[in-house]
Amino acid sequence: NAGVTQTPKFRVLKTGQSMTLLCAQDMNHEYMYWYRQDPGMGLRLIHYSVGEGTTAKGEVPDGYNVSRLKKQNFLLGLESAAPSQTSVYFCASRTTGTVTYNEQFFGPGTRLTVL
């Protein structure tokens, strides 16, 4: 199993450009999350999904959109990137029905710089 994978690993954007970050998991997990990590602020939840076709806002959703058309994929979109969105983005997933209930599995992260 690959676990949770994220593409791309690095990206540099100019202000106003758009992009999509892809998260994929092969563990058949129901829940998926997008976080951003900034120095001194820990991880903050952007959006999350409790199942295919459903999404919800987290703590810092402004400027981002998400979609979960397939259970294994969770996409994070930036329609018009801003320098304040420079961050490291982590995707996570978790299941609800096994001994690993409550445990989030994290991807390796995407480092995004907006100039």
Place this chain on the structure above:
Amino acid sequence: AQSVTQLGSHVSVSEGALVLLRCNYSSSVPPYLFWYVQYPNQGLQLLLKYTSAATLVKGINGFEAEFKKSETSFHLTKPSAHMSDAAEYFCAVRGITSGTYKYIFGTGTRLKVLA
């Protein structure tokens, strides 16, 4: 509402010395608590978790944490630090908002191990 506070953004210990990383939580319901480790340029990896069973929880790599309800603490310890323990450590609490479980992360503690 739930929250976590990690005391000390940077901690330095000598190799072989005790590691103590502090985490205090706030929760209106019985908490589920987690410690994650993040090595440079990697995602977060679960070290251990408390889910209302034994109050002393043992995790990977020789780490353990003790849940103390009276002190609202969940400090992470390791008897003898190893160079490979150098990383950033995050405490997290499971919270519930609008009927959905979410995870609130602390701001992290960067552990440095001195030779």
